[in-house]
Amino acid sequence: MIRTGNEYREGLKDGREIWMDGEKVTDVTTHPAFKPIVDVRARMYDMQHDPAYKERMTYRDNNKTNPVLYKLPHEQKDWADKLEAVDAVMNDIGGVVTRVGDETIGEMWSLCDGRDVLASIDDRFSDNIDRHIQAVTDNDIFHVSANTDPKGDRSLSPRDRDPDMMVHVTRETDAGIVIRGAKFETAAAYADQAFLKPTVGAWADEELSDYAVGCIVKMGAPGVKHICRSGFAGKSRAADYPLSNKFDEVEALVVFDDVLIPWEDVFFYRHTKAAQYVRSSLHRYSAFPYVLRLLYVADMMIGTALWNARQTGLDKLQAVREKIADLVCYREGINAHLTASIAAAQRSPGGLLMPHQSMLYAGRVFAVSQLQNMMHIARELCGGQICITPNADSFEADGSGEWLNKFYSLNQRWQADDRRKLLAFARDLLNSDYAGHRLTFVQFAQAPHFSHLAAVYQSFDFEGPLDFVRKSAGLSDQVKG
Template structure:
């Protein structure tokens, strides 16, 4: 059944070991570094119980009501409902949060598409992924992704590095496997569980590699230690950091110190073919909600820049309109790719409906690669005041009369609304938090070269090849030869 926000909070008060700013956190739900984003996740749960939203955010199966976010997609309507659910959530919370679970549960659907490979290793592993997808639907956990290892000196092969630099199996027991190592994870400190899998894609002679492991890890399990980065949320009054104070999704180096993974939570281990399958298909579903989040970031940039133009009376200048149009084209380009990926969706090997892979991955490249340029365009439209405007205390202190005078634009736009817009734009475009979010977009679903590789592998080159062959009058036999070469 769908959970409440209170049940979610209670579930993560499990004695987990969380460290931030050199101190052990006793209650992650009350600590100022985590409470704002935990409140956002709790609101996500509570909305599903609100009569105003329940029909849009849930579905019924038998006599049970489940979350649309966790529903394995089988129709185009399922994807439209997921999009609408995210729209309702982000409008309700008034901002963008990326790691809320709906964008990572799709990684398990991708693994289910490769269940035949899991069955080759051990039939239990194929059953485990089916069972966990069912448990996600039934128990509605906050599910995150455990991808990036510290890796160490990558000029050395894995066998010559400190073995703990990548997650590894150190022991097999009757109860399960014992793992050791570390992962960098977003939102791990306040999530229920993580899908842990290897980041290595180019396996060579490591057919029995102890690093080739995929499993579910409970974030409060014994031996799991969360060492978090310093948060942005407690550095300044919320009025000066209106986004960071609510949506800072704190990352952690999660250390696994001889953690027991019960057999029912193991999907594969010591099997590089399964690891390769994971890396090749990991984002076939999860890329959709991830790119959708960037659509809302584009909306925030457009809204901030347009309000600034209206406040300052510059919205009728052609040069301003052209830059706003650039932002609009970027935004609509993302929307077009998402819409088309649903319209031309494809049936997956497991019988789910996955967004059209070539279109979705092309949209991800557009959204991620162009974001730095679009942020700079928005900065230009906002002007230099986003980096020179004083903090709230100055507007409330002895300097208030001067600030009120010089930040009041006219009878319609007073100093307070001007300050609020500039504080919002600074946090969106020009702050530590803004830089962090930009770097996150560039690497959260792998770096750009992997994004391009995903497009290369999913795009159907046969159409362009055949068109040019026929247009140039080339022999028909070369098309078959090219296709055979691609297979090898």
């Protein structure tokens, strides 16, 4: 059944080992670097109980109330419902968060499509994926994704490196498999569990590999250690960095120090065919909510740039309007790819309705590869004041405040306080450490750019263009694609 925010918080108090800035975190729900994002996820749980949102956030199944975001997609309406739920969340919290469950549960759905691959290894493993998908839905589990290994010196083969540079199985027991290694992961320290699967790589080198492992890891399990990067929240006033202080999704190097994975949590191991399948289909569904987030980032850039132009009276200049139009084209390009991928959705091998694959993956390439250019256009439209404006303390202090209020007031409508707030928001969206971090996250969170392009190539139907040119060029009917 759907959880409440407090039930989610209590579930995090399971003795998990978390480190940040050289200190052990005793309570992730109250630590200043984690509390804001934990509160956002808790708010999402509470929205499912809120009469104002309940109909958009939940659905009934077998007399149970379940989260819409975790519902298996069987028809277009399921995707429309997810869009509406995400929209409700983003508008309620007033920002953009990515790793909150819906962007990672789709990776489990792609495994569901590969049940035959899993069954060829062991029938138990294919049954495990069905049970876990149901458990996530029934128990409203905050589920994330463990993907990238440290890897070490990649000029060497995995067997010639320190074996712990990639997660691997060290032994089997009656209770399950034991794994060692580490993964970098967003949100792991405040999630319930993670889907651990192989990293990007060539999985045809050997028939069996200790590195070819996929399983569920409980984030509070013995031997799991979360070593987090420094957080952005709490380092400065929210008045100066409103996004950093509320929406920082903290990453961790998650160390697996001889962690026991019960057999019921194992999807595959020592099977390179399964690893190859997982990597090729991993983002079949999850790319959609991932790209959807960039639609909201685009809206924030458009809104910030246009408010700035209206504050300064430059919104009627053609050159300004053209740059804003560039941002609009970026936004609508993302929207078009998402809309088309659902309108032309395809039936998956497992019977689910997946977004049209080449349209979705092409949309991901467009959204991710152009983000840095759009951020620069938004910076141009906001001007140099986003990097030179003093902080809120200076506006409030005697001596400096009167001068800042004088020179930052634009007219009767736009006084210094609103001007400062907009510039602080723009700085945090486009220029801050948080902004730079988010840009890098977007570029690598699901895969590096070459993998995005590979997904487009592998999913596109080339028969149409090949046949068109064969006929137009008068090539022999014997020529086949």
